[in-house]
Amino acid sequence: MSTTDERPDPSPSTADVAAWDARTLAEHLADGRLTAKAAVTTLLRRIAEIDHSGPSLRSVLSVAPDAVETAEALDAERAAGHVRGPLHGVPVLVKDNIDTVGAMGTTAGSLALVDSQPAGDATVVRRLRDAGAVILGKTNLSEWANFRSTSSTSGWSAVGGLCVNPYALDRSAGGSSSGSAAAVAAGLAPLAVGTETDGSIVCPAALCGVVGLKPTVGLVSTNGVIPIAKSQDTPGPIARTVWDAAALLNVLAEPSASRPRDYTAYCRDDGLRGARIGVPRRILWGYCDAADAAAEEAVRLLAASGATIVDPADLPGIEELSRSDAEITVLSTEFKVYLDAYLATRTPGSPRTLADLVAFNEAHAEQELRYFGQDRFEAALRTRGLDDPDYRAALEACRLLGRERGIDAALAAHELDALVAPAYPPAWPIDLTKGDLIAGGCSQPAAVAGYPLLTVPCGLVDGLPVGLAFMGTAWSEPTLIRLGHAFERALDLTLWPTYRSAG
Incomplete structure (x- = not known):
């Protein structure tokens, strides 16, 4: 019997490659339907067509000049029988506050860093390269x-x-990992790496209708990540599906005998059966009726899929945390200390201290300060270092309110596996004069605790995505992945951008 009609199409269309999640793309790399070179050239063409022109998303700051060459080398390795892992040949984008040496550079979006280079590739970038991923761009x-x-x-x-x-091209992509989330949503790459201190993965992922996972602080190395605060900073995956995010976490996470070797093993379709999930109503719900309505539907689906819902399951210290200035004290103090240390490692050509950076911005105010100032930088300059009693007290308060009187208290009081809340409101209108018009979000408790937070798309509100956030205790990524994957499968929601014009 002829097998001609059964052979895979050797030339998938741009639309095919853009629509494939990382798992599907990897399967087609493995079965020969696609080469890494074809995937990379297709996505580079798509970036040129809709990111740098057309809708002009401006999500990709630079593309790797060696991406095609790297893909060819990985194709040759596969042909020789050497496959480094599940992401061999899969294109990945990396946020531009994560160090890469060479033509792409690393700028944190600032002109101050354009003319210098970091000391080396960040640890997560080295891990991606070692796993066979293709760094497509920043x-x-x-x-x-x-x-x-x-x-x-x-x-x-x-x-x-x-x-x-x-x-919607007049709406915010969220931040700060704006480009990582927008690019994955638009099919410019199946995977991206973002970073979060408080909301910077979960917010843009929710607004752009993709999955975002902020890991437990310490699970993923921050070496080579331009810092805000070591007590809260972490890189993490942004992806089209929970499985994809878990697969990327496998690569990003630091090896440890006490932690899972394969986070995708927790992606079980029946993962909600028998789970106990709490609904922390105070502060984390109620800031946006539309987001609440979508999340309420999601909670009903969790229950219908076998989970026991405990409602309410509030965080005892949430009001105090929301009123406190402890977090900003911690962030400002650590920012000055750790940014000064980072800047000192760069090659000549950029500011060496935060004070130098403030001066650079003042000298280049037309480009740098045209829309908003640098009051957070200036406040950080006035901090007194890591031995300051006010900083130490603030750090202790953050940990207490995020952990013992926060997430851990709610989990223990009701014997819960996780908590759920609306991740963020739908994307708000962009206003370069007034800044972000954000109503609220759920990221702060997990941020100050250093605990994981996962957002999964749960619907559309007036054509704009919203997400359901799952939060848990330290190192509970397996549980969150299990619950998030099962929810994603039960909901069976397919999202694709509309590029709606202003008005």
């Missing part, structure tokens, strides 16, 4: 990961311009 971001000003606009950087939401 993504745009909210400049300095949204820590320059209290009135900043998410998605804007002096280097990359304004990254917009692929669902």
Whole structure:
């Protein structure tokens, strides 16, 4: 019997490659339907067509000049029988506050870093390369990961311009991992790496209708990541599905005998059966009726899929945390200390200290300060270091309110596996004059605790995506992945950007 009609199509279309999640793309690399070179050239063409022209998302700040060459080498390895792992040949984008040496550079979106190079590739970049992933390019971001000003606009950087939401071009992509989320949503790459200090993975992922996972602080190395605060910073995956995010976490996570070797093993379709999930109503719900309505539907689906819902299951210290200035004290203090240390490692040509950076921005105000100032930088300059009693007290308060009187208290009181809340409201209108018009979000408790947070798309509100956030205790990524994957499968939601124009 002839097998001619059964042979895979050797030339998938651009639309095919853009629509494939990482798992599907990897399967086609393995079965020979696709080569890494074809995937890379197809996605580079798509970036040129819809990111740098057309809708002009401005999500990709630079493309790797060696991406095609790297893909060819990985194809040759596969042909010789050497496959490094599940992501062999899979294109990945990396946020531009994660160090890469060479033509792409690393700028945090700031002109101040354009003329210098980092000391080396970040640990997560080396791990991606070792796993056979193709670094396709660097993504745009909210400049300095949204820590320059209290009135900043998410998605804007002096280097990359304004990254917009692929669902509505006059709406925010969120931040600060704006480009990473927008690019994955638009099919410019199946995977991207973002970073989070408080909301910077979960917010843009929710607004752009993709999966975002902020890991437990310490699970993924921050070596080579431009810092805000070591007590809260972490890189993490942004992907089209929970399985894809788990597969990327396999590569990003630091090896440990006490932690899972394969997070995808927790992606079980029946993962909600027997789970106990709490609903922390106070503060984390109620800031946006539309987001609440979508999340309520999601909670009903969790229950219908076999989970026991405990409602309410509030965090005892949430009101105090929401009123406290402890987090900003911690972030400001650590930012000055750790940014000064990072800048000192760069090659000549960029500011060496935060004070130098403030002076650079003042000297280049027309480009850097045209929309908002640098009041957070200036406040950080006034901090007194890691031995300051006010800093130590603030750090202790953050940990207490996020952990013992926060997430851990709610989990223990009701014997819960996880908590759920609306991740963020739908994308808000972009306003470069007033900055972000954000109503609220659920990221702060997990941020100050250093605990994991996962957002999974749960619907559309007026054509804009919203996400359901799953939060748990330290090192509970397997549980969150299990619950998030099962929810994703039960919901069976397919999202694709509409590139709706303003008005």
